[in-house]
Amino acid sequence: MTSPSAVSRRTVAKGVAWSAPAVVLAASAPSIAASPGDCYVFDMWSSNGRQPINNNRDQISGTVRYSPNNHQDCIADKNQPYPYDIKITVTLDPSVYTGAFTYSGPGTATGSGNVVTITLPFAGQRPGFSNQWNLYATTLSGVTKEQAKFKASIKAISYPKAKWKIIEPHNEWMKNRTTLSYDY
Template sequence: MPDPAKIGVSRRTLAKGVAWTVPAAAVVAAAPAYAVSQVPPYALQGWLRVSRNCGWDSNTLIYDSAPGSGTGTDGDPFGLYIKNALPEATASGAVLTITIGNGTVTSVTTLSGNQDWTVTRSGNVITATYTGGWTWQSQMGTDPGAGSLWADGRLRLEITATRSCREVFNLSLRRCVNVDPDGPSYPRPQQNVCFSRSIQL
């Protein structure tokens, strides 16, 4: 690793907002059962801030679903939600899987403020599972009578890994959730919806 005195920087922080919104190319494949009556189809959506802190004694990635202020590049707020949900819709089994494609993960910890997310690690694969409740809100829906189903908890996670500060991390994020669009007492079945994104940081 280069001497910080020679390059003039001893620590740097990088941050990116990572959209949890389903990519346009995946809309039809992600949830075809909802395509007729939901535009766009149900999916695990929202924004997650990913920050990288790199210095002599640490190289960490921090995932935060509620960083306190601001919005994603599309104007939607940070957090985890399902858009265009009817008030009777239910959600369960939300899982975020993070794969570090290079470097070696040495530790994973939840940070102060983490709520209703349990985290496990197997090698460079980190799995965060949501165990909390969901609250329906009337805003952010585009269908008549629809709103958004919001996860009540917050994910705050720190991953420590080996990687030179001059080298990027290749990250893959996969999101899955079970959605029952009209609740357990109505005919439309629950469906598991998943999709993935990749970023470099």
């Protein structure tokens, strides 16, 4: 018989079983947060002004740039290649857009409803490299460029170890601009 103050092997085994998965998960989770010596500066902005809507097609374009060396304040070797691709979403307001689109630019674009996810190829690229993308979104019948203005929301959603800054000046085709998003 064991004394009341003694801890049984079964109790110890239960404690290990409960704590082990948490320790494994914490140890295996990749760090996404930027840390000194291990981050990369990016900027994004709308590339073109509002074009007329022709045949119910609105051109939405943007640029994402791995910013030049003078903005790489968080990596020791300011010419390091970026090791990942970047993903952005374009959310199309259903009061203006049907959800149908075509894509022109580097990488790929996939859609689900009125949300388009664009994967831009940045892996292996050095500072100064940029990707310009063009999305041709189908509008509802009779929509004008004025009605479509600021009805597409662009947002960076996957950017491991990236630090975002606004480097390019603001233009009249962007509203609600943050370092990671804007309305076009």
